[in-house]
Amino acid sequence: MDLSPLLLSIKVAVISTTIVFVFGVFFAHLFEKRLFWGKSIVESLFLLPLVLPPTVVGFGLLILFGKKGWIGNWLLETFDIQIVFTWTAAVLASVVVSFPLMYQSAAAAFDSLDNKLGDAARTMGASEWRVFRTITFPLAWPGLLAGLVLSFARGLGEFGATLMLAGYIPGKTDTIPMAIYFAVEAGKMEKATFWVVIITALGFSTILWLNWWSKRNLRRFASEKR
Amino acid sequence: MLDVSIRKQLDHFELDVSFTAYNEIIVLAGSSGAGKTSILQAIAGLNEPDSGMITLNGKSFFDGKRNSLPTRSRNIGYLFQDYALFPHMTVERNIHYGLHKQTTATTGFIIEQLLTVLGISHLLDKYPHQISGGEKQRVALARALATEPDLLLLDEPLSALDEETREECQNELLRLHELWKIPFLIVTHSRLEAEKLGDRVLHLKKGLLVNDSRGTMKETPVH
Numbered sequence: 001m002d003l004s005p006l007l008l009s010i011k012v013a014v015i016s017t018t019i020v021f022v023f024g025v026f027f028a029h030l031f032e033k034r035l036f037w038g039k040s041i042v043e044s045l046f047l048l049p050l051v052l053p054p055t056v057v058g059f060g061l062l063i064l065f066g067k068k069g070w071i072g073n074w075l076l077e078t079f080d081i082q083i084v085f086t087w088t089a090a091v092l093a094s095v096v097v098s099f100p101l102m103y104q105s106a107a108a109a110f111d112s113l114d115n116k117l118g119d120a121a122r123t124m125g126a127s128e129w130r131v132f133r134t135i136t137f138p139l140a141w142p143g144l145l146a147g148l149v150l151s152f153a154r155g156l157g158e159f160g161a162t163l164m165l166a167g168y169i170p171g172k173t174d175t176i177p178m179a180i181y182f183a184v185e186a187g188k189m190e191k192a193t194f195w196v197v198i199i200t201a202l203g204f205s206t207i208l209w210l211n212w213w214s215k216r217n218l219r220r221f222a223s224e225k226r
Numbered sequence: 227m228l229d230v231s232i233r234k235q236l237d238h239f240e241l242d243v244s245f246t247a248y249n250e251i252i253v254l255a256g257s258s259g260a261g262k263t264s265i266l267q268a269i270a271g272l273n274e275p276d277s278g279m280i281t282l283n284g285k286s287f288f289d290g291k292r293n294s295l296p297t298r299s300r301n302i303g304y305l306f307q308d309y310a311l312f313p314h315m316t317v318e319r320n321i322h323y324g325l326h327k328q329t330t331a332t333t334g335f336i337i338e339q340l341l342t343v344l345g346i347s348h349l350l351d352k353y354p355h356q357i358s359g360g361e362k363q364r365v366a367l368a369r370a371l372a373t374e375p376d377l378l379l380l381d382e383p384l385s386a387l388d389e390e391t392r393e394e395c396q397n398e399l400l401r402l403h404e405l406w407k408i409p410f411l412i413v414t415h416s417r418l419e420a421e422k423l424g425d426r427v428l429h430l431k432k433g434l435l436v437n438d439s440r441g442t443m444k445e446t447p448v449h
Contacts, residue, residue, distance in 0.1 A: 116310040119272050122297040123304040124324025124373050134323075138314050 004171060005179040006198060012087060012175055013155035016094035020151045024102030025144060029132065032110045050100040054160025057096055061165050065092065087173055089166035094155035101154055102147040109143025110136065146210060153206045157199065228377055228409050232268055232278035232288070236261055241275075241433040247409040251400075253424030254413045260430040262413040263307075266379045269411070270304050271297035282377055303370030303378040308386065309362045311354040317365050318350040324373035333374070340368040343405070344398060360391035364398070371406065380412045384419065396422055 027046070031039065049057050065072040065083045075081045083089050113136060121131045137144075159177035166173040168182055176199045183192035231244035241261040245252070254262045267273040269280055271287065274294055280287040282302075288294040311320050321340075325333055341347040344364040349357055357365070363383060370378060383399070384392045400423065403410050414420055420427045429436045 114310065116306050116308070117312060119270075119297070120304065120306060120310040120312075121323065122272075123270055123300075123302055124369070125298045125301070126324070127298060135312060 005174050005176045005195065008087060008090075008173075009156055009175040009177075009199075012090045012094055012158075013152050016091045016098060016155045017148060017152045019091075019095050020099050020102045020155075021144075021148055024099060024106050024147060024151070028103055028106035028110055029136070032107065033115075046103050047100045049097050054097065054158070055164060058093065058161035058164025061089075061092060061096065061161060065089070065165065084165055085167045085169060085173065087166065090158070090162045090173055090175055093161035093165050094158045097158055097161055098151035098154040101150040105143055105147025105150065106140070109140035109147070112143070113139055142213070146214060149206055149210050153203055156202060227283060228269070228411070229279070229281045230265070230269060232265075232275035232280060234264060234268065234273075234275040236264060236433060239433045241265065243428075243430070243433070243435050244278075245428060245435065247411060249407045249409055250425035251403055251410040251412060251423055253420040253427045254411065254430055255417065255420040255424075255427050256415065256430035258415055261433040262415075262430055263381055265430075266304070266381055266411065266413055269377070270302055270379055271295060271300055301373070301376050303373065303375035305363075305366050305370050305378070305380040305383050307382045309354075309366035311362060311366055311369070313354050315353075316350065317346065317352050317354070317357070320354070320365060321350075321369045321372050323369065333372075336374060337368075337372055339405070340371055343401060344368055359386050359388075360395065363387060363391075363395055367398075367402070371402065375408065377408055378406070378410045380410065382413055382415070385414070385416075392419075399423060 031043070062084070063069050065075075067073065067076060067082065067084060072083055075083065083092060117135050117139070118131045121135050126134070157177055158175070159181065162173070162175060163178065163181075168174060168178050174182070176195050180192050180195045180199075183189070183195065228247040230246070232241065234241040238259075239261070241264055243261075243265060254265060256262055264273065268275045269287065271294060275288060275290075277290045279289050282300070286295065287300055311317075312323065315323070321337065341350075344367060346361060346364050346368060349361055349365065354362060354365070363386070367383075380399075384395050387395060396419065399410070399412075412423055414423075
């Protein structure tokens, strides 16, 4: 059995989750408590991939990153980098579809923090960066981690946008969801079943762990309230 | 010397106060929603007045020209109503948070003194949720004073405590003020507490100072 789809899926999910984590945390923190014109429009745009069909996301990405696309063409001519039909395209698709999950989790995590803690740190001479590093981030961590896990799971299971942007090239862009679809297409039910079991087990343990984790944090919080 | 003269539009009225504080305990008294906390926040730089000025020992915090000194550079101590101890840090790390990495002999001495006066040396390894309300209050006081501030702001510091602990803490505050010799600005809605703690009591009503118990204040704006 060729295990390359598993490795590729994990590689794609790890890289996309890292990117999504950095940007999700950055934007959620930047937008928190900041009111500006058009904020709700920007936030709606962030969350849009959550409700759009993956094919629409893929179509949009193709328009931008295709060989003749605005960004894709520029990348190709300037750096000789092609995005479409490579595993980078799978990463890009994963980033776009999992960003909303990370952003929402991070925004909720930051929102639930007591502003006074940061203020207390400021009165003791802490810079904004130190407040973030020592107060905001560690206290928001349970929520951020939940977002991280959700994004990872979403990235692992991404299919529609990936198919549009990365296509199915065995050994190159065949993530597990791709492998399943094309195994069924080719009538290889055994192979498909194998991957279905693998990805279901991965998804199930992710959610199980996440539930356990959030309950644990609830308990900890409850003991603090006492 | 703390010099405050500020105006700020709040939800239902305009805050408009002027007062000067020397190295004494000034109590800001008044019912809830009278604007007491807004005054402390303005002095700390956590909110910005619409106009006026705030200076401490000649250093300008706010000059009315939207040119205010950031909170971190004001060197003040602030005791929050619910103490705002960092829940993920031990008492020791809470108290050391505002100190520079290299603790000098003097800071070491000051921390020792604070721990002794407040009787909290045995709590250093505990987390905030493991200690009582009175202990939290003392830890928060130690934390606020550990940075050797030029001014201490206290927002309803004793309201969450039971009668007995409150009395103890009042005495501790008075003792610390003796030692520290900086202006203490205490917000309270308890008349008794105001009279016990305050060298001077400023009464606040709907954003205006209505009278000064000792009558040594600068002109009180009465509209």
